[in-house]
Amino acid sequence: MALRGTNQEFGRPYNRRIVLESIRLHGPVARGDISSRVGLTVQTVSTIVRELEEQGYILSVREEPKGRGLPPTTLRINPEGGYAVGIHITPLGINAALINLSGDVIESMHREAPNATPDHAFELIGAMVRELTGLRPGGRVLGIGMALPGPFGVESMSFVGPTTMAGWKDVALRERLTASTGLPAFFETDMAAAAMGERLYGLGAQHSEYYYLYFGVGLGGVMVHEGSVLRGAWGNAGEIGHIPAVPNGELCPCGNRGCLERYLSLEALGRWGGNEADWVREISPIFHNAVAVIENLFDPETIILGGLASNDLLERLAGSTVSLPNSVSARRDRVTPRVIVASGGQHAVLRGAAALAVSGVLSPRFGQMFAAERERGRDLARSGGMAA
Known part of the structure; x- marks a missing residue:
């Protein structure tokens, strides 16, 4: 989503957030570049930057001169x-x-x-x-x-x-x-x-269109489109674990039979009770069909496996995908494997x-918060939230 400033009523807190978000996403970045990105004047950006520096949210750094003249000051988030x-x-x-x-x-x-x-x-x-x-x-x-x-x-x-x-x-x-x-x-x-964490701090940062398959106690997944998680009408898009995958299969607590997570999840692995490598071989056909369904529905650059499962288990699952069913993702011009393991880890x-x-x-x-702030007559960004 493009970040753009506003001159409308209550625009000052909004613009402060716009500038801070731009620095977080693109820092180290110069004031002029921020101005171009968010559609605010350099003077307005400079005023906001001065406030954010005083509040301790950002740091300004000037690189060592490499020739004549001083290099521009760049801005970045203050980690602390x-x-x-x-x-x-x-x-x-x-x-x-x-x-x-x-x-x-x-x-x-x-x-x-x-x-x-x-x-x-x-x-x-x-x-x-x-x-x-x-x-x-x-x-x-x-x-x-x-x-x-x-x-x-x-x-x-x-x-x-x-x-x-x-x-x-x-x-x-x-x-x-x-x-x-x-x-x-x-x-x-x-x-x-998890998909948001991977986008910000893992392999997801390298892709704008990917599917994050969350392997937890159950199974879920979300499509990340242009850096944002697709949510659905009620915020529940991604319950792939409840797709009926095996006709007349195991009864699921949701009331259906053969749901995917009854076969592919940590809960399913626990019920298996046997060797992990053998389990991966057993469920590979179901997993591979799920991969093809995801690819045909969303056409992602790649599917990123993550969640609560150990890295060894995720690597086993990814390793089983050397031979996958055909889908729209079976392209000769691919530069990324169809399935990869998340780098963000369990954090x-x-x-x-x-x-x-x-x-x-x-x-x-988060427009809902702005409405609440207008009612309360204060700005959490300025007051710094709540101290513990």
């Missing part, structure tokens, strides 16, 4: 200018990380909490956040993002069965998360958060969740 917390809840437990504005993981932790109830989970999250933010006393903690298995708002699938958070139906996620941490809160499906979900919080407070893309 703020932090966000990423949370990932799964049926196995809770992961959390403190992440700076450059996406570096300052510290991460895990708590065993199989099938945690909401009360237990939010109690653990509150304690984990206090411990993590205590590592940067006085630091500006912008917010918290939480990722958990979807889909949301679907009677037959949401919070039902062993691959999702059973018993979490009708929980006020954002309100409970803010109440337990004191931070502005956001939430997302784990597969969308991709946490980084994506934290990025959701940073964007929610600082980015112009």
Whole structure:
């Protein structure tokens, strides 16, 4: 999405976010280049840059002269200018990380909490956040993002069965998360958060059109188009795990039979109980058909395998795709394999969740927050969110 400034009412906070987002995406970058990118005058950009420097969000750096004259000052995000917390809840437990504005993981932790109830989970999250933010006393903690298995708002699938958070139906996620941490809160499906983390900090940065196949307790995936995750009408696009893949196959908690994740997921691997290499050989035909379906539906540059599975397992799966069914992706002019393994690792979900919080407070893309700020009469970007 093109970042463009505005002269409309309430444009000042919006323009501040536009400039900050441009620096985050393109830094190190000169003021003149920012002006050209966002459609604001150099004078307006300079005024905003001065404010952002004073607030500690950005740094200005001048390179050593290589000839006559001084090189222009370039701007970049100050990694320690703020932090966000990423949370990932799964049926196995809770992961959390403190992440700076450059996406570096300052510290991460895990708590065993199989099938945690909401009360237990939010109690653990509150304690984990206090411990993590205590590592940067006085630091500006912008917010918290939480990722958990979807889909949301679907009677037959949401919070039902062993691959999702059973018993979490009708929980006020954002309100409970803010109440337990004191931070502005956001939430997302784990597969969308992982795809966002991979786009920002992994191989996804090298591609504008790719499909992220999330291999977790269940199975999901999202198409990333021009750097943005495609969400669908109700935000649930990507529940590939519930595509019926085997006629008259195993009964799925969603009510259908033969759903893909009954055969291809960590839960399915756990039920197999045998050798991992043998399991990959067993399910390879189903996996390969799923790859062809994804390719024919979305025509991606590549499919990136990621999620909670170990890198060894993901490499085994990718290695099994030497011979795949024909699809629109079976092109002679390919420069990237049809299936590759994510480079963001298992922190991709946490980084994506934290990025959701940073964007929610600082980015112009979250119009709902702007409306709320107009009602409250304040600007979270200026006030620096909430300190832990």
